[in-house]
Amino acid sequence: MRLVAELGPIEYENRLYFLNKLEKLGIPVKKSSKLEKARYTRFYTQKMDINKWDDLEELAQGMLELYNSSEFTLLRKQVASILKGKNPAKSIENGSLRNQAQTQKGNSAIYQAFRKWMELNGISPSNYRVTTRNVSFKIPLFDQFKEKLGETREKWWWHNGPFLFWMNFSNEELYFTLEIGPIEPIKRVQLMENLQEQGIHFNKRGLSPGAKYTRIYTKTVQTEGFNEDQFIETFEEIYKNRELQNILKTLELIYDKFRDD
Template identity: 55%
Template structure:
């Protein structure tokens, strides 16, 4: 209730219970009389979406509440306190346990109903009369019916369910049995053969339905119709985004949160058909055939099959997408970390460069060499100086190098001879006048799974390496002893 807005949500909760005579009318009349001038929204909350006797009540199911709570947990995790999030998560789990049928009990109910159908029908008829009675009676029969009415109702409701038997008949008729399926008692399901290529895409949850990324199932709706549903499961995020985008291209629409990385399941097709007799196996089987072979679903099956098998197969295409996506994501992380790292080393903005594939920088000692030895005889990187640090950015590693560039040949030979004398190692060709480039230090470091602070530490490790620092000390000596004296 909101006093300020004069608004009331009034919920009548029927969890494994039934209405008494005029109960909903009396409740609503009382609320309307007590809270005059308020906007009142009466809600009839049940397990299976039962219709209220008073049509002014809105219908709500526990399954719908569970779906709403799941969305809240996905979208607002960062905004919720730990206690609130835990409370919603626990309550959501309780709802799942309550409204998802226990399959062993359902199978038992089916067997009991099939063996004792006339008796169960008669008992159910009697319990229906009890629901309308306001006074209690004496006697064993009345006490028995009151004690076991929920059990009788459960057996009657689920016992009439012959979905699994009808589904097996449908499987044999449609596929000759050659298809991946599960004759589940309430949600029989299968993977259409055209979609077998989905097997190349890994699941984040291996216990999802048939262990594949797509699923199709049949179920009975609250209005006693048969519904076919197609769903995308918890496949790896980059594959999920790719497939959702392909489905959008053929006109399918999804909820806004379907593209979030945390989202696991997305239903992308649903279709219903009327069923007159839910205890008629042949009618149910024919209804499944009709839904599965409807014009809309046949077209969708073909379209998705084309997506999964397009050109060189979805595996090659998605693998390439993953590599590009992963490399791009890694590059951005490395670039950000590098910019922070050069700041910690007081390297000026003009003394480093960042590109999509490489990082490079120089130190004051390199500028001192450049002042005495001049620029390179051809364009080299962005500074055209004698020395430069540069790094290649790979998806899983950094390749770090200190290199000598193509300065004037005579001065270069003099420099390289001085480095050799100090014990700095490089290829023999570096002492020739034809030589242009020589790496005098290189190192590779893994960056798999590193966050920003880890990457900054990785740069420290690369630059602070003892061998590299020893080379820099020898270059400083060469400058002080030889190069600075050049005219």
């Protein structure tokens, strides 16, 4: 999915004025776009990967994230200033644009690395999602729990199951989480009590019948300047972490207990 901002075939004098203003803000404009015969000029594009084009919820989420992204929000403010005859501070805007370029470059490396890592671990595209803010995935054990404990009592991410791995990221760091969602209260309390009995640590509020979201594993890693290979290595190190693997083994034992009940 791609969001495009384009200038159409308006009166040449106004068109040239607008393009010159864009250039002063640091937004590149092709020389051919300034010719009188030019009609259409794209001055902004942002792409988002969609895993399932028949998933209306994912499509709607993608559209909202593209529109509300910091990059497009900045652009809307810049265009509004131009149309109002104002001149945005060049140094501030140029700094924002540099940050935008750095963010896009970093995010691209994360997206590609995450997909490769999913492939290396045999996880199909139907079992993960990539958005502008985060990536998420599930493993077969999570589907087994979903069959036993049911879906969440309200929409939760894209899976609506008891468990999900997700990662938030910025230019500087990556935040990895294994979280339990808002499944039916009685089953959730039973699950949390089993986790506690097995020595899994979490916020005590997770034992409340009204609890919805409980993180049972988190890890923050500094990733500033990482390339694709470094991200893949980081994903692998986080996932193979002994503490996380012990939690997953404990979940397997708990699932066997639920299955036998």
